[in-house]
Amino acid sequence: MEPHGGRRTKCYGFSQNERIRKRKDYERLKRKGKRIRGKHFIINYAENGLECHRLGLVVPKRCFKKAVERNRLKRCVREWFRLHKHDIDEPYKDLVVIAIGNIEDLSCRKVAKELCGLCSSAGLGRFVLRL
RNA sequence: GGAGUAGGCGGCAUGAUCGCCCUGCACAAUAGCAGGGAGGAAAGUCCGGGCUCCAUAGGGCAGGGUGCUGGGUAACACCCAGUGGGGGCGACCCCAGGAAAGUGCCACAGAAAACAGACCGCCCGCCACCUUCUUUAAGCUAACGCAUGGGACAUGUUACGGCGGAUUGUAAGUAAACCGCUUAGUUAAAAGAAGGUGGUGGGUAAGGGUGAAACGGUGAGGUAAGAGCUCACCAGGUCCUGCGGUGACGCAGGAUGCUUGGCAAACCCCACCCGGAGCAAGACCAAAUAGGGGAGCGCUUGAGGGUGGCCCGCCCGAUGCUUCCGGGUAGGUCGCUAGAUCCCUCUGGUAACAGGGGGACCAGAUGAAUGAUCAUGCCCCGGUGAGAUUACCAUCGGGAACAGAACCCGGCUUAUGACUUACUUCACCU
RNA sequence: UGGGGUGUCGCCAAGGGGUAAGGCACGGGUCUUUGGAACCCGCAUUCGGAGGUUCGAAUCCUCCCACCCCAG
Numbered sequence: 001m002e003p004h005g006g007r008r009t010k011c012y013g014f015s016q017n018e019r020i021r022k023r024k025d026y027e028r029l030k031r032k033g034k035r036i037r038g039k040h041f042i043i044n045y046a047e048n049g050l051e052c053h054r055l056g057l058v059v060p061k062r063c064f065k066k067a068v069e070r071n072r073l074k075r076c077v078r079e080w081f082r083l084h085k086h087d088i089d090e091p092y093k094d095l096v097v098i099a100i101g102n103i104e105d106l107s108c109r110k111v112a113k114e115l116c117g118l119c120s121s122a123g124l125g126r127f128v129l130r131l
Numbered sequence: 132g133g134a135g136u137a138g139g140c141g142g143c144a145u146g147a148u149c150g151c152c153c154u155g156c157a158c159a160a161u162a163g164c165a166g167g168g169a170g171g172a173a174a175g176u177c178c179g180g181g182c183u184c185c186a187u188a189g190g191g192c193a194g195g196g197u198g199c200u201g202g203g204u205a206a207c208a209c210c211c212a213g214u215g216g217g218g219g220c221g222a223c224c225c226c227a228g229g230a231a232a233g234u235g236c237c238a239c240a241g242a243a244a245a246c247a248g249a250c251c252g253c254c255c256g257c258c259a260c261c262u263u264c265u266u267u268a269a270g271c272u273a274a275c276g277c278a279u280g281g282g283a284c285a286u287g288u289u290a291c292g293g294c295g296g297a298u299u300g301u302a303a304g305u306a307a308a309c310c311g312c313u314u315a316g317u318u319a320a321a322a323g324a325a326g327g328u329g330g331u332g333g334g335u336a337a338g339g340g341u342g343a344a345a346c347g348g349u350g351a352g353g354u355a356a357g358a359g360c361u362c363a364c365c366a367g368g369u370c371c372u373g374c375g376g377u378g379a380c381g382c383a384g385g386a387u388g389c390u391u392g393g394c395a396a397a398c399c400c401c402a403c404c405c406g407g408a409g410c411a412a413g414a415c416c417a418a419a420u421a422g423g424g425g426a427g428c429g430c431u432u433g434a435g436g437g438u439g440g441c442c443c444g445c446c447c448g449a450u451g452c453u454u455c456c457g458g459g460u461a462g463g464u465c466g467c468u469a470g471a472u473c474c475c476u477c478u479g480g481u482a483a484c485a486g487g488g489g490g491a492c493c494a495g496a497u498g499a500a501u502g503a504u505c506a507u508g509c510c511c512c513g514g515u516g517a518g519a520u521u522a523c524c525a526u527c528g529g530g531a532a533c534a535g536a537a538c539c540c541g542g543c544u545u546a547u548g549a550c551u552u553a554c555u556u557c558a559c560c561u
Numbered sequence: 562u563g564g565g566g567u568g569u570c571g572c573c574a575a576g577g578g579g580u581a582a583g584g585c586a587c588g589g590g591u592c593u594u595u596g597g598a599a600c601c602c603g604c605a606u607u608c609g610g611a612g613g614u615u616c617g618a619a620u621c622c623u624c625c626c627a628c629c630c631c632a633g
Contacts, residue, residue, distance in 0.1 A: 012149055021498055056498070067174090067535055075151095075502050082150065083503090108503060175625085176563100237616090238579040343616030396614050396622040397578095411563075411633060537562065544624065 014082045020056030020094055029056070029096050038118040042098040045124070047091050055081045056096040063100060073099055076108040080115050089125040 020026065033046035048054060057077055059070045077097050088095075097115070116127040 014150065019498075023498080026498080058498090068533095071535065072502090074499095079150080079503050177624085236578090394615070409563080546625105 012082055014055075014078060018052055018054055018085075020054050020096065025094065026056060026058075026096060029094055033094070033096070034122075036118055036122045038114060040100060040114060041118065042100060043115075043118060043122070044096040044098070045093050048094045050092050053081075053085050053088055053092050054094045055085075056094065058096060058098040060099070073111070076111040077115070079108050080112040083130045084112070084116065084119075084127060087125045087127045088119070093124075 020029075029044045029046055033044040036043045036045075055078070057074050059073055061070070064070045064073065077099075081095070113129060116129055119125065120127050
């Protein structure tokens with residue numbers, strides 16, 4: 001239940017190969033991936049055939065004008081993925097989280113709550129809020 | 132205490148857990164240990180440099196920038212110190228080459244908007260016309276008066292008349308001559324005077340309700356009317372001389388009647404400065420694929436190409452010979468952080484700053500790191516409670532700004548919460 | 562990140578120191594039984610914002626704001 005010591009610590013890391021870093025991957029997910037649409041986020045996902053889940057982020061400058069806001073939102077989503085990636089069912093998938101619209105309250109708790117709800121309703125797994 | 136002016140410092144702290152990036156250490160399957168990890172504005176990209184390539188950045192034109200003086204600096208549109216002008220009660224703040232080189236613009240209004248002087252007006256001369264008066268000589272008409280007639284009124288009379296006066300004369304009066312008075316209109320000619328209207332030739336710039344801005348101001352003399360035309364005082368300009376200052380400039384004295392609008396953030400002139408692009412610059416390694424490409428030497432023409440807008444200049448350059456195997460896209464590495472650096476101190480300088488000594492190492496990502504959660508404390512705001520208010524204490528809730536490095540520096544500008552120093556001014560208390 | 566450009570009525574826009582053209586739309590009227598069309602009238606307290614130069618700025622200068630494009 002608690003993230004602090006309940007499991008082994010290295011399970012909650014977020015290393016380089018857990019990130020989507022290529023333009024081709026983003027375009028593949030945009031064309032062929034499945035899509036869930038929430039109030040503030042869109043999630044594209046598809047199976048990747050690798051050993052782990054991967055996360056990609058899109059935060060358009062059109063919706064968030066200041067660099068501080070964009071960076072903060074990315075950190076919140078990364079924090080959610082770091083703590084909840086073991087709740088996603090296998091096989092391993094690529095996820096792209098796209099932020100849309102204005103989120104007034106940028107707290108990590110609200111972002112995680114909405115993303116957990118969104119993934120649960122899409123049948124990606126059983127999510128437990130860990131913040 | 133209120134209002135204000137000019138600055139300064141620093142931009143919550145500590146701990147725990149889970150994470151991210153870099154460096155180092157060992158180690159080689161992950162993993163582990165140690166150290167470090169956003170800002171004063173990192174922002175806007177408005178200036179100036181470094182660095183890289185183009186030729187080592189060269190000449191001319193075009194274009195751009197700066198603009199009181201002196202200094203600082205790698206450089207600047209920045210900073211410091213001063214000069215002059217303007218604003219504010221004041222602390223303080225703002226502005227700055229040239230308009231008597233040239234061109235242009237100044238709507239509407241106004242006589243006129245930039246340099247000559249035109250228009251109205253004022254004055255003088257001449258011409259024409261008109262009016263009035265006078266004179267030269269009268270004439271005509273009507274009236275007053277008078278006479279006659281009569282009911283209102285009509286007729287006659289414009290002087291040889293009427294009225295008055297006084298003189299002579301007379302006893303006194305009358306009468307004649309003498310003097311004065313006797314209305315208005317009108318006609319023709321000539322001359323003169325005054326005035327007016329129009330035209331024309333000159334003299335003037337005193338005055339002309341306008342406008343953002345109008346040709347120095349006041350007074351006196353002067354004149355046909357006037358005018359710096361002359362004079363006195365005041366304001367300004369130009370020139371000269373002396374003194375002080377590196378200089379902008381200041382002070383003092385003298386000469387000159389010189390009085391000449393504003394706009395150069397309009398073109399422009401003058402002085403000084405600027406080659407172009409930008410780390411996605413540029414250099415190196417190098418799959419797949421397609422097929423050639425590079426280096427050196429020689430020679431005539433030198434098409435064409437290489438860098439900024441153009442010209443010059445410079446470099447490469449068709450073909451031949453020799454020789455070599457490489458070039459380039461995805462991707463990767465370097466550039467990439469030790470520097471006009473920071474801290475302390477001494478010396479020089481009013482200061483900006485410069486120099487010397489000692490110490491320190493302080494982000495380097497690239498789909499892009501510096502975060503999340505929890506606890507405690509500090510600060511601010513609000514509520515409640517205790518105490519008569521404030522301060523202070525307890526408790527609950529909320530808040531803690533602006534904002535995120537992307538090659539690096541120096542400035543400017545903009546955004547922004549709290550604290551604090553000096554000074555000005557107002558009010559109150561002593 | 563770097564380099565360029567544009568903001569004028571609800572929309573498209575001209576004007577580059579002297580009263581902000583025009584078209585579409587909108588509102589009112591004429592015409593018509595009514596609507597459309599046609600015709601007439603109206604509609605910018607000020608040109609993205611703030612300072613400055615000027616007698617006077619949409620226009621010239623400076624600084625901000627918003628939007629768009631290009632390079633990868």
